[in-house]
Amino acid sequence: MLWLLLACSKPAPPIPPGILLVTVDTWRADHFSEHFSPEAWNVAQKGLRFENAYTTIGLTTPAHASLFTGLYPAEHGLRANNHHGYVLNPEYLTLAESLKSKGWSTGAFVSAYPAGPEGGLDQGFEVFDGPTQGERPTQTTLATARKWLSQQEGPWFLWVHAYEPHGPYTPPKAMQSKADGKGEKGAYAGEVRWADRMLGPLYREVLASDGWVVVTSDHGEVLDEEPCNWQHERSSGEGVLRIPLAIAGPGIDVDIRTDPVSIIDLFPSIHTIAKIPDPGGHQAQDLLAPVKREVWYAESGLCEPDCSPGCSPKGILGKDLVALSPDGQLQLRPGRGFEGRSELKPQLESYGKPEAPTESPQIEQGRALGYLD
Numbered sequence: 001m002l003w004l005l006l007a008c009s010k011p012a013p014p015i016p017p018g019i020l021l022v023t024v025d026t027w028r029a030d031h032f033s034e035h036f037s038p039e040a041w042n043v044a045q046k047g048l049r050f051e052n053a054y055t056t057i058g059l060t061t062p063a064h065a066s067l068f069t070g071l072y073p074a075e076h077g078l079r080a081n082n083h084h085g086y087v088l089n090p091e092y093l094t095l096a097e098s099l100k101s102k103g104w105s106t107g108a109f110v111s112a113y114p115a116g117p118e119g120g121l122d123q124g125f126e127v128f129d130g131p132t133q134g135e136r137p138t139q140t141t142l143a144t145a146r147k148w149l150s151q152q153e154g155p156w157f158l159w160v161h162a163y164e165p166h167g168p169y170t171p172p173k174a175m176q177s178k179a180d181g182k183g184e185k186g187a188y189a190g191e192v193r194w195a196d197r198m199l200g201p202l203y204r205e206v207l208a209s210d211g212w213v214v215v216t217s218d219h220g221e222v223l224d225e226e227p228c229n230w231q232h233e234r235s236s237g238e239g240v241l242r243i244p245l246a247i248a249g250p251g252i253d254v255d256i257r258t259d260p261v262s263i264i265d266l267f268p269s270i271h272t273i274a275k276i277p278d279p280g281g282h283q284a285q286d287l288l289a290p291v292k293r294e295v296w297y298a299e300s301g302l303c304e305p306d307c308s309p310g311c312s313p314k315g316i317l318g319k320d321l322v323a324l325s326p327d328g329q330l331q332l333r334p335g336r337g338f339e340g341r342s343e344l345k346p347q348l349e350s351y352g353k354p355e356a357p358t359e360s361p362q363i364e365q366g367r368a369l370g371y372l373d
Contacts, residue, residue: 014208016155017210018149019270021160021216022162022214023217024192024199024244025115026165026232028217029242029243029244031189036193036196037244038196043207043215043246043248044215044248045254046248047252047254048254048256050245050287051256052257052261053216053262054242055220057301058219058236058240058300059233060081060114060115063219064115064161065120066262067266068094068095069282070281070282071264074299074353074354076088076092077089079299080301082116082118088123089120093279095267095271096123096125098276100124103155104154104156105157106125106156108128108129108159109141111131111140111161112166113131113135129144130161135163141160141162145202155274162195162198166191167230175194177193188223206249212250215245217243217244219240220239222234222237225239227306228306228307231307234301234304234308235307236319247273249273259290259293262296264296265284265285268285268286295344297324298322302318312335313334316354317334321348321353322348323344323347327341329344
């Protein structure tokens with residue numbers, strides 16, 4: 001009887017072409033490979049893979065704000081997560097607002113509070129779905145996203161946010177490998193693999209519908225390279241600032257790009273994919289054209305002297321500011337001064353320093369997720 005029911009059931013109608021943006025929270029660039037993330041790696045083999053992509057900050061809310069506006073944190077004003085009271089000013093045009101104004105349906109399905117609407121990341125999304133506190137499994141996020149996607153009849157823009165690689169690390173045992181190492185290092189790799197496994201069917205469905213897939217991360221993670229392991233918000237190191245990035249879909253050449261790019265560059269690039277004029281007003285560059293950049297910027301989430309000896313003052317006001325160039329970088333580390341390529345000093349001095357954060361009633365939401373600052 002079961003085979004008869006299956007034979008008579010109608011297959012789900014194909015989805016129309018659209019743009020899927022996936023951000024996998026706390027995903028390091030060196031864990032973007034066939035070993036750690038085979039589903040995302042398969043996407044990269046079908047399009048553009050960027051080996052030197054960088055975030056703007058090692059925190060979820062402001063990094064996503066940079067992606068959605070094409071602006072650095074010093075420009076859009078978010079220097080920490082939403083539970084500190086930082087909210088994106090409605091005066092800044094977001095990617096979702098721009099697409100929506102041109103008739104695209106927009107939906108966002110997120111897995112953790114720092115990616116939620118309290119930081120203004122919901123601007124332009126007709127549907128925004130996520131937990132009101134803490135986090136939720138990516139499986140739950142995907143179920144609601146897929147339901148929304150099945151209802152689309154015209155062009156759509158879908159943002160899916162997965163949180164599993166963020167600590168604490170509790171991957172299924174089947175996702176862990178002895179080759180990944182023991183303890184937290186192996187558990188982190190297992191979470192990357194588990195998030196990737198869950199997202200794979202959605203990648204394949206969108207590409208099969210002649211849609212586009214953009215897969216990246218808001219920031220990476222500190223493993224065992226620094227004094228405070230597993231504390232990305234306290235670091236401006238390569239493991240945190242360098243992120244995975246791949247774009248695949250119709251019209252996207254298959255290539256590996258080594259030129260340095262920034263997460264802000266997705267703002268004009270997705271406009272190009274959607275064939276919508278870039279509204280400008282930013283320093284971002286279109287990734288589908290040659291990127292020529294002399295300098296770009298990033299920053300750490302905060303200063304914690306136990307993790308970064310000598311930094312001062314403690315907290316957001318003591319964060320590292322970083323100017324990067326194809327030839328190296330310069331860091332301004334409050335309490336310790338400049339470190340790196342001195343010729344970048346004029347550019348870094350012009351980058352805005354953070355102001356005192358607002359104590360927010362949502363601060364407990366951050367503490368519940370392990371943000372103890």
